[in-house]
Amino acid sequence: MATTLIRNAEFVIAWDAGSQSHVYMPDADVAYEDGVIRFVGRGYDGAADTVIDGRGFMAMPGLVNIHSHPSSEPMNKGLTDEVGTPGLYNSSLYEYLPIFRGDAEAVPNCVRVALSELLLSGVTTVADLSMAHPGWLDLLAESGMRVCVAPMFRSARWYTKNGHLVEYAWDEASGEKQMAEAFTLIERAEQHPSGRLFGMVVPAQIDTCSETLLKDSFTEAKARGLSWQIHAAQSVTEFHEITRRHGHTPIGWLDHLGLLSERSIIGHGIFLDDHPSTRWHTDRDMARLAETGTTVAHCPTVFARRGISLKDFGRYRRAGVNMGVGTDTYPHNMLDELRLVAYIARTQATNPRTMSSADLFEAATIGGARALGREDIGRLAPRCRADIVLVDVTHPRMRPARDPLRSLIYAAGDRAVHTVIVDGQKVVDAGRLLTIDYEQAAAALHEAQKRVMANVPNLDWAHRHVDEISPPTFRTI
Template structure:
């Protein structure tokens, strides 16, 4: 065992069990080893293998990311920043995302990039929603992160050949082959010798999965004693599709299937008929049904704000007792930015600066996400919890002038101030340097994958556009003089 002590930390966001809340300690120690956290606060007088001067550091519990797509989203940088389909309520899901994906060669580079971004921004646990690929478990183990393997599968793929309507191509086997691969992957993750790997059942999207596939997925989650996550209420296209097919909203339909329970995590959960102004569906009360169900919601504000969409509102969900976590559904995989965007968007949408407080969002990104995953040993700094934490430099210019360290970190400094990230007491980031992957090499490989995807773009696009016609480069290079 290697015992590490952070001495005289300027600030420690510690857990107060009596108050059931984070609290702020100043000028005290925190000690940990591979087995977990040994002491929080006071002066640690036990044996230590490494001592870190914490006098200019804030020590925080590691962030818990409950919704991410590392195998694909990192490659979309520079492509999907300003793309949406006007005929599909500005969503980019149906027209553009299927056209710009990493190939099999590029997938590991996307994953290494995303895992690296997560560690560098203080994330210690993530739910990785990816389609199963050969290198997955080995990369998750090598990342040093605590990874919930959530292999996605579905009954149908979506596509558009008009830009204003979406069609579905249903698999002859209802997606059962892909589901079996997912279950095999889940079982392999559960049996893996690395105890940082766990699993989750993940039928992809409510509109791409048949009733039978969703019910059977939930049954598999129940059998294994694990959670199920499904994308639902994430777009108006999906909302309209489900009401057209079933005469009920996405939330109502999940409830009618018997899967809207505390075992279920709803990816996004934005378009509720009685909260969001767009659906205007007269029958039912989605929010009341969601509140009563115990189902959790994974909120990922950044990807939606790019399309002009916000939840109505994150603060209201929290005040009404809906279990809320935060995720990184897009690039960058930066939870500190997601927390900031959750706060700002909630205030803009509610027109009320008090709609959501910084502590509410930070709780959702730590103990809130942990509770949704069924864990009480992560997301907080307390004796006996996992030694999952990060440190931020309070002397970083973006943190100063310093009055409220958490506010400075979330609203201004973000990952720039993060110096060290530990999982199970092992340093994934030390002194700002990533210790797990060669990020530059991963980015080189990812850029090569982008170039290959650019070539494929026109062949896949129903409008026969080139990638730079669909997403023009800002201030295109000047033409050479003739």
């Protein structure tokens, strides 16, 4: 078993077990062997088969992304940047999500583009919430990433026939069948020879799943020791639908069913009972999340495009809610997402002190790891997996680098990500991917989008051309 040593890194973001927090450790070493970190500190004097000169670099734990849709979202670039249905409170879910869908040929290139962007922005673990597709597991493994495979299933699909009313086509038997297939796929993922795939149980959306499907999936997830995630409190329309059906808010309904727990993740969790757009007669949703240890997967970009936001990241943190971060939409750039988390939180709170960069980094590492039930990722400490990112602190956009994490998040972004190591294997070197042909996948996706656009009138309820739904920035002459 070969040992690799990162010697004399200018900074290491190390894990301090005593304070249970990340700390800066200047002029430090990190040694790893067989995919496991063996040493973090100063003056490593053990054997090393390979030595990486750490001068000019910051070594930090790989980022943990707990909510992403790699098989579909890259297709939407240039289509959904500025669309939202006015009659459905500006959500893009119900009218546009079903019509901007890639074909089977496009899906692998969607995935490759998304995973490329994630790796280049320092993500080493991602939760892939997708509908099952052929070759999915091998495609994920070829990237070199650590992936939480999260096949979605549901009892109903949503649709609209007029742009202001959401309807549901129910097939509960199909939902049960999809769930069984999802558990089989998770078992295959956990047995994959790469050793980097693991599973999560995901009933897709709170409004598309029957009570039985919700309860059964949660019970089985708990029995198997798996995390359980659901999209909930993600739109005003959904909030009203759940209160109409059950007399509870979405978070209240999940709590009523006993589905909130330390291994439960709420995808988005924006519209609580005290949100100004959905003010309800109760004021308990935040406390429900905190008391049960439930995680919120915060993905601000997809909502900010439609004038929607969580209120606010810092408030959730102070209430005791475990926060994680995801890249729900394109670009799958985790560092861009983190910057937006901070800016949206501060503007929503009208307070620059509502959260700190330490809070932000914790959510993108430890918070996500906690949600996935992993104590061996999201931190640089002995016995953790060797998921490490080297940031070039000499990059002009990192200078001055008095506080290198802030320089990375607020200034340099992915341009300063030099090396990414997953399970002890280098997957990005000198800013270049070693596992995926990003350029080829992006070119293929460009062609696939043309096929999607041509089919839009056949899928849209009003049979509109794509340029009517999403007009180009400028008219063409």
